[in-house]
Amino acid sequence: MTWDEMTPLLWEAAGQTAQMVGWSTLFTLLFGLPLGVALVVFDRGGLRPLPALRSVLGVLVNVGRSLPFIVLMIAIIPFTRLVVGTTIGTAAVVVPLTVGAVPFFARLVETALREVGSDVVQAAQAMGASRTTIVRKVLLPEAFPGLVAGLTVTVVALIGYSAMAGTIGGGGLGDLAVRYGYQRFETLLMIVTVVVLVVIVQVVQSLGDALARRLSHR
Amino acid sequence: MWGFLVIQVSGLRKLYGDTVALDGVDLRVREGEIYGVLGQSGAGKSTLLRCVNLLERPTAGTVTVAGQDLTALPSRELNRARQRIGMIHQHFALLSSRTVAGNVAFPLEVMGVPRAERARRVAELLDLVGLSGRGGDHPHQLSGGQKQRVGIARALAGNPSVLLSDEATSALDPATTRSVLDLLKRLNAELGLTILLITHEMNVVKSVCDSVAIMSGGRIEESGAIADLIRTPGSRLTREIFPLPEPAPSGSVTLTFTGDPQRPVVSEAVRKFDVEISILGGSIEELAGGSVGRLRVSITGDTAPALAFLRERGLLVEVTP
Numbered sequence: 001m002t003w004d005e006m007t008p009l010l011w012e013a014a015g016q017t018a019q020m021v022g023w024s025t026l027f028t029l030l031f032g033l034p035l036g037v038a039l040v041v042f043d044r045g046g047l048r049p050l051p052a053l054r055s056v057l058g059v060l061v062n063v064g065r066s067l068p069f070i071v072l073m074i075a076i077i078p079f080t081r082l083v084v085g086t087t088i089g090t091a092a093v094v095v096p097l098t099v100g101a102v103p104f105f106a107r108l109v110e111t112a113l114r115e116v117g118s119d120v121v122q123a124a125q126a127m128g129a130s131r132t133t134i135v136r137k138v139l140l141p142e143a144f145p146g147l148v149a150g151l152t153v154t155v156v157a158l159i160g161y162s163a164m165a166g167t168i169g170g171g172g173l174g175d176l177a178v179r180y181g182y183q184r185f186e187t188l189l190m191i192v193t194v195v196v197l198v199v200i201v202q203v204v205q206s207l208g209d210a211l212a213r214r215l216s217h218r
Numbered sequence: 219m220w221g222f223l224v225i226q227v228s229g230l231r232k233l234y235g236d237t238v239a240l241d242g243v244d245l246r247v248r249e250g251e252i253y254g255v256l257g258q259s260g261a262g263k264s265t266l267l268r269c270v271n272l273l274e275r276p277t278a279g280t281v282t283v284a285g286q287d288l289t290a291l292p293s294r295e296l297n298r299a300r301q302r303i304g305m306i307h308q309h310f311a312l313l314s315s316r317t318v319a320g321n322v323a324f325p326l327e328v329m330g331v332p333r334a335e336r337a338r339r340v341a342e343l344l345d346l347v348g349l350s351g352r353g354g355d356h357p358h359q360l361s362g363g364q365k366q367r368v369g370i371a372r373a374l375a376g377n378p379s380v381l382l383s384d385e386a387t388s389a390l391d392p393a394t395t396r397s398v399l400d401l402l403k404r405l406n407a408e409l410g411l412t413i414l415l416i417t418h419e420m421n422v423v424k425s426v427c428d429s430v431a432i433m434s435g436g437r438i439e440e441s442g443a444i445a446d447l448i449r450t451p452g453s454r455l456t457r458e459i460f461p462l463p464e465p466a467p468s469g470s471v472t473l474t475f476t477g478d479p480q481r482p483v484v485s486e487a488v489r490k491f492d493v494e495i496s497i498l499g500g501s502i503e504e505l506a507g508g509s510v511g512r513l514r515v516s517i518t519g520d521t522a523p524a525l526a527f528l529r530e531r532g533l534l535v536e537v538t539p
């Protein structure tokens with residue numbers, strides 16, 4: 001296969017990866033951030049201790065985290081069909097990617113929020129700040145660099161997951177490497193794909209690190 | 219000079235499991251005074267302070283601040299009451315994600331003060347604590363003393379009826395401690411700010427406090443205006459302020475005198491009566507309310523009239539049997 005033949009394939013695959021990762025990152029933020037906040041707020045000694053609810057959430061997150069992604073992807077096929085009406089294609093891949101990444105990200109959010117000193121939280125309570133104000137104006141802003149770092153790790157993990165998810169019809173770079181490189185013995189294309197993936201991960205990680213560093217005022 | 223009680227705590231008990239952190243504490247802080255709570259580590263000082271704004275809910279007892287029984291308030295009302303109680307912290311507790319100005323603006327945001335008004339007030343507060351021009355800095359760019367000034371500006375944002383301070387100078391060096399204490403004293407004098415401060419340093423009490431409570435084992439052992447305690451026989455505060463050997467040797471006499479230390483009362487007593495007075499030890503301490511001296515002497519001869527004379531001259535005379 002020549003470069004000219006490879007380039008459009010690579011562009012197309014990269015576009016599909018970007019779509020899968022982009023949408024699932026968005027939904028992961030949407031669900032994972034509140035879940036991570038809930039893990040902290042409802043904990044014993046949290047802003048609003050609700051130990052029973054917190055235990056349920058903790059177990060759910062652990063279940064989600066202990067399933068290997070490939071198993072999860074297949075196990076939730078009925079759910080995927082329910083949500084997007086199909087089980088193949090990019091949209092269908094976003095569902096298992098999100099379900100897989102939400103518990104992962106939620107734990108990272110939890111860790112980042114726990115880094116916020118209890119003294120600043122108490123200072124805000126002493127000023128008469130409500131719980132929502134404390135979450136919005138103290139916990140989240142103070143943990144912001146940590147949240148950005150957590151999101152970066154999550155995006156990198158999603159790029160990895162998306163390579164697996166691609167094989168059930170989402171396309172993308174992983175799928176390209178498997179279909180051409182492995183099944184059709186196009187070794188060069190496989191190598192190029194791998195290099196592209198490595199470069200993307202590097203870029204994402206460096207951008208994330210730089211942003212987290214810039215945001216940190218410690 | 220002052221009448222209205224800003225803080226009234228009665229019958230306060232706080233248990234942590236089996237630990238009795240507060241064991242029936244009564245505290246009355248009057249408007250315009252600087253009230254110190256002194257005690258060793260674990261005495262329950264922080265717990266007491268945190269009960270005053272209900273960061274810690276007491277197991278029993280009531281806490282009244284500015285005429286409002288906080289223990290009876292639902293959470294929304296409690297939050298509103300807290301906006302009028304300032305607090306400063308040992309490790310400053312500033313938000314690292316915000317600038318100095320942003321930190322001072324925080325309580326104003328909580329109170330719902332509009333943006334323009336906020337900016338005006340922040341500038342005013344920073345000026346008050348001597349930090350105008352530093353509003354754009356982040357806390358990590360400031361020294362410890364400056365951070366505490368930001369903490370003080372933030373605590374004053376809501377025009378509080380009282381300022382609570384938990385070891386606000388313990389993380390600072392002596393010179394910085396001095397300047398922060400001077401600032402608190404100035405705010406007390408200029409704004410009539412009532413301050414309840416916790417410390418384990420006698421020096422803090424000596425230099426700024428009008429009244430003091432000495433805590434130990436979750437109880438208040440002694441409390442009141444320093445000027446009164448100094449004149450109270452057997453006062454623990456007096457013993458702790460003055461570096462005289464304790465217990466006093468049998469037969470010795472301890473004299474405590476306030477006012478002008480130059481007054482030659484002791485030599486006058488020797489001249490007037492047939493006694494010999496030898497000095498065993500003594501010192502003069504500068505307190506917020508003026509200087510106070512304490513002298514340990516041994517008196518031989520016709521002691522009774524000499525002691526009566528000293529008492530008559532306003533000295534506190536304690537004879538160790």
Ligand SMILES: Nc1ncnc2c1ncn2[C@@H]1O[C@H](COP(=O)(O)OP(=O)(O)OP(=O)(O)O)[C@@H](O)[C@H]1O
Nearest residue numbers: 234237239257258259260261262263264265266418
């Ligand atoms: N959250 C808590 N849980 C359990 N025990 C506590 C808690 N807070 C305080 N205590 C206990 O209550 C007692 C009083 O503690 P407190 O912090 O009020 O003392 P302190 O006088 O402020 O001491 P320090 O000078 O060391 O700050 C101690 O025995 C302490 O161990």
Ligand SMILES: [Mg+2]
Nearest residue numbers: 263264265384
């Ligand atoms: Mg303490």
